[in-house]
Amino acid sequence: MFAYLVRRVIGAVVLLFIVTAVVFSIFFLVPRIGGASADDLASRYVGKSAGAEQIHEVAVKLGFTDPIYVQYGRFVKGLFVGQDYNYGPATEKCPAPCFGYSFVTQQPVWPDLVDRIPVTLSLALGAAVIWLVAGVGTGVISALKRGSVVDRSFMSVALAGVSLPIFFTGLLSLSIFSYKLGWTAQGGTNPMDASNPLEWAYDLILPWTTLAFLYAAAYARLTRAGMLETMNEDYVRTARAKGLPERNVVVQHGLRSALTPILTIFGLDLGLLLGGAILTETTFSLPGIGQYAVISLRANDLPKVLGVTLVAAFFIVMANLVVDLLYAVVDPRVRIQ
């Protein structure tokens, strides 16, 4: 068990390094291969009025003329000990962990991310709780009442849920529940007052449910399919033969097995969401990682995009690591003896 844990953690760390290398290459190597010179890259960091000589000077100072591995090494070093950007007129400090320095806003990227991660975290985790409970719950009921009216209506709603995009359900629910009925907070509310949980939930309940609706639909279908399979397994028949109450048979024997594949998907989904729920955050104007990514992309602010990408990659790798470890807890056959 311990060896398994160590191997997975080492694997995750190695993977993160590969991810930083790949992401870094996409931003700094691929443009060069595509024909952009060091000066072209540097031109993004200076004013529009800058002359060619000035640009070249900045390119040298920012290190774009160095070999790519030197640049990467400097970037990785920045992540751990920080980095100074000397672009000529002045030197900008970027303390560790330095995910880059935005010359558009004249600020390091990391503090921005730190501000926004809690928003995305609140959104994703809250929604995850709702969609897990609702999705798995309806999936189980559907499977047990297969072919009934209940099953059919659940699955029709689920089909709608999977098919409708967030910007449709989100705007629709905002219009009804927030603007017409006034039950929930309006779009654009910054839900960062975690000192008051009720208010926090009030601010986020609409984004949560909207996002959860999309995922719950998929989870309901997955759970239903899984339950239909496991409830026909021999060991479920054995559980019944022991005289266990049906509820225990369903939950402890049927659902327990059906949850394993759902756990895998859940890890991927949650990791992806933690890296920014772009559509939801944009629809509800939540200042999270996803919205930050969109704004940075629009502003052509490469260091920010790089920072967001790395954070997103980090969450996905971590979520998968957690799933791998949980897998060993859930399924004893995975444990290496």
Next chain:
Amino acid sequence: MTETVQDTVSRVERGEAFLDVRDLKVHFPTDDGIVKSVDGLSFKLERGKTLGIVGESGSGKSVTSLSIMGLHQPGTADITGQVFLDGQDLISASREEVRLLRGKRMAMIFQDPLSAMHPFYTVGHQIIEAYRVHNKVSKQVARTHAIEMLDRVGIPQPDRRVDAYPHQFSGGMRQRAMIAMALSCDPDLLIADEPTTALDVTVQAQILDLIRDLQREFNSAVIIITHDLGVVAELADDIQVMYAGRAIEYGTAEGIFDRPQHPYTWGLLGSMPRIDRERSERLIPIKGTPPSLINVPEGCAFNPRCNYAHLNNGASETELPELLNIGDGHLVACHLSPEQRKQAWENDIKPNL
């Protein structure tokens, strides 16, 4: 909760056997028609006795056992008839009543112990679970009981193996654990559905010995369901041969092996390999395949495959033969006259076995 002597006496006075199956019918409505998996089955079984039910795949053996246990999903099967367990009718009883009997008074051992045990729980957990459903005891007491049971079925180091998972057991060990689980509440009726089919031959013998020893110890009634005549020869007191959802022959183990009456039983015996025959001699398979249970052949269901059907002047194709007592409690459902059967057995079948 074993029955007292008093109970037994009054039950026997009423003319009821411990397990008394009367005209059991299990029909499954499907889109293609009604599947008559079991169609009018009756038999009796006393405590301490073993009944072997044999027949090909799809003859209704397993469906019978699942009906007795009440393990068919509600709404999937139409079950009629009566199954009395110690005087209580299981078919008309509520699902909850039957559930409380399951595991406690009647238990079942399944064919493949790997798929029949939950892969995510330890063997001990699964036995403890079975024990605690019916006995209000602490986990610690149940655990001690589980270790005792594992010890009883011959699992070495039971206090350590109790925490192992099913995949860490060998096939034979798993089946032993399965038996320990089934016997944990000291049931009066044990149904073993092909208990040795998934096991090595050497392990098969051990498991059969184990079942026999435990039956003596617990004095339970045992039903062994199998297609392997060797298994019933080993264990059964009585044998019931099933074909297309009906009993076509019933008798003592001795009677079935020494004086089989039904052409289908002859076929089963003929297709069994024997070590005391020349290897060059061919086995005699039963021609054809088992019938569809939606369109069971008219008359005797076995007639399209029977070598003697032509001797009955068309009765085989039109009339359903009744299960009749031919003496000594040996029952057979066949249109052939006793003389014809005796002649065919003595001349055609016995010399070739």
